Ligand SMILES: *[C@@H]1O[C@H](CO)[C@@H](O)[C@H](O)[C@H]1NC(C)=O
Ligand SMILES: *[C@@H]1O[C@H](CO)[C@@H](O)[C@H](O)[C@H]1NC(C)=O
Ligand SMILES: *[C@@H]1O[C@H](CO)[C@@H](O)[C@H](O)[C@H]1NC(C)=O
Ligand SMILES: *[C@@H]1O[C@H](CO)[C@@H](O)[C@H](O)[C@H]1NC(C)=O
Ligand SMILES: *[C@@H]1O[C@H](CO)[C@@H](O)[C@H](O)[C@H]1NC(C)=O
Ligand SMILES: *[C@@H]1O[C@H](CO)[C@@H](O)[C@H](O)[C@H]1NC(C)=O
Ligand SMILES: *[C@@H]1O[C@H](CO)[C@@H](O)[C@H](O)[C@H]1NC(C)=O
Ligand SMILES: *[C@@H]1O[C@H](CO)[C@@H](O)[C@H](O)[C@H]1NC(C)=O
């Protein structure tokens with residue numbers, strides 16, 4: 488702000504017209520920007536160097552060769568991004584801003600907003616001036632969403648919205664047709680189905696729409712070259728379409744915590760690039776398809792908390808990269824086909840919560856606490872399986888016990904009163920009986 492005062496007091500010479508105009512443009516927002524910039528005394532550096540006949544002798548930081556487009560600079564200030572330092576200088580804090588190298592003005596190609604203040608507001612004008620962005624991300628920015636300008640929607644390659652923007656619409660997201668990466672997580676998306684969002688994104692490689700309150704079916708025509716799919720934590724229903732197995736570049740598939748039914752497609756093993764798969768916490772039934780044995784690089788398999796049945800296939804033991812196997816809380820039966828060597832190789836191994844599954848106690852020790860019973864000689868569980876231990880649950884971590892506190896407290900207090908009272912009463916009765924007996928004996932002796 489000290490700078491703006493000194494500059495406006497300069498004699499208005501013609502060559503100064505451009506920088507002055509620039510500064511005037513900035514003036515309405517500098518005060519606002521100063522409130523979020525810790526060191527407001529730092530001179531705003533961007534303005535002078537871009538001018539053809541710059542008064543460079545007066546600039547405090549001549550090291551900057553090119554600066555941000557003033558319209559975009561204003562847009563950043565309206566988004567509370569500190570601009571005291573040139574946003575195009577690298578590295579910017581948390582890589583919040585990245586610019587191209589065009590001249591005379593540079594343009595933003597990447598903007599990452601995180602932990603925004605709650606009184607921040609997006610303006611259509613600001614967003615429109617940012618239509619050079621290829622990557623835009625919001626993390627923990629609970630600002631009120633607005634319609635995205637079409638220019639911006641078309642220029643974006645990557646869009647991320649995590650716990651931000653309060654809510655999104657499927658129709659709005661569908662305009663982002665040039666995206667290769669879409670991440671929407673912990674934001675409700677109002678849409679009649681995933682196909683509305685994804686139908687026109689032909690370049691998409693990676694998509695996450697998780698914890699977004701999306702219902703409906705998984706689209707049958709996922710006709711893109713996807714490598715990552717995460718639709719976890721929604722209300723998706725129906726079967727996993729067998730057409731999903733056409734995605735031969737797919738490396739990770741996460742459909743956990745939905746309401747999917749039916750079997751795992753029998754040709755699931757066609758997903759030959761798959762490394763991580765989570766189908767946990769759905770209502771899937773039937774057996775694990777044998778075709779899965781053909782997937783060479785599986786590292787993470789979570790099929791927990793479904794109604795899968797049949798025997799557990801031996802082929803998991805042959806998978807060299809497997810590190811995580813959770814088959815807990817299903818309806819598998821028969822003898823667990825694994826030995827200790829295999830289990831020790833894994834970071835996570837869970838089979839608890841399968842009441843008809845058992846382990847061969849000549850091969851495996853009960854100390855492993857697998858959460859299943861040992862087998863008899865016919866391969867049936869010997870005793871009722873041990874009480875479900877905590878570690879056998881699925882890993883979705885979605886359970887909330889927030890509501891238990893109060894009732895627990897009061898009831899445990901009541902119980903607490905009963906317990907000690909009975910003990911005290913018993914001890915008192917015992918003691919008084921002994922005293923009574925002694926007195927009685929003494930009296931008896933004196934009388935006798
Ligand atoms: C503000 O200035 C102080 C001391 O000059 C420095 O340590 C601090 O990192 C600066 N903060 C910002 C946000 O630039
Ligand atoms: C910033 O981006 C560079 C290059 O993409 C990367 O190497 C670096 O780790 C990033 N820094 C932060 C703090 O994210
Ligand atoms: C945002 O806040 C979280 C938690 O308060 C912190 O871990 C993270 O580093 C912050 N991110 C940025 C870019 O400031
Ligand atoms: C994005 O998509 C639109 C419409 O499909 C297309 O016209 C445009 O050339 C694409 N690329 C960019 C950078 O906007
Ligand atoms: C989730 O979707 C249902 C309808 O499908 C709607 O009634 C509800 O309000 C949505 N929840 C949130 C948090 O948006
Ligand atoms: C969701 O979209 C429908 C149709 O566009 C609209 O009628 C409804 O009000 C929206 N619901 C929410 C919670 O935004
Ligand atoms: C799909 O992606 C792979 C690897 O990224 C690439 O080699 C291939 O050309 C892409 N195919 C299409 C049709 O885009
Ligand atoms: C497994 O479940 C399927 C579908 O629920 C059922 O048809 C089949 O009979 C079951 N198989 C066994 C061995 O329990």
Ligand SMILES: *[C@@H]1O[C@H](CO)[C@@H](O)[C@H](O)[C@H]1NC(C)=O
Pocket residue numbers: 739762763786787810811
């Ligand atoms: C895949 O699973 C491995 C092993 O559990 C894990 O370390 C890795 O982060 C996962 N990758 C993705 C993309 O989920």
Ligand SMILES: *[C@@H]1O[C@H](CO)[C@@H](O)[C@H](O)[C@H]1NC(C)=O
Pocket residue numbers: 804805825826827828829
């Ligand atoms: C454990 O099982 C694997 C795969 O079935 C086998 O190769 C290995 O020899 C077994 N190890 C022991 C100690 O039995």
Ligand SMILES: *[C@@H]1O[C@H](CO)[C@@H](O)[C@H](O)[C@H]1NC(C)=O
Pocket residue numbers: 822847848849850862863864865866
């Ligand atoms: C348990 O393992 C032993 C030794 O490998 C084998 O002889 C026995 O048949 C197995 N029991 C069951 C029920 O599979």
Ligand SMILES: *[C@@H]1O[C@H](CO)[C@@H](O)[C@H](O)[C@H]1NC(C)=O
Pocket residue numbers: 697719720739740741742743763764765787789882883
């Ligand atoms: C799938 O998503 C859930 C919840 O979003 C997460 O906890 C889990 O780690 C993910 N699994 C994989 C394989 O990425």
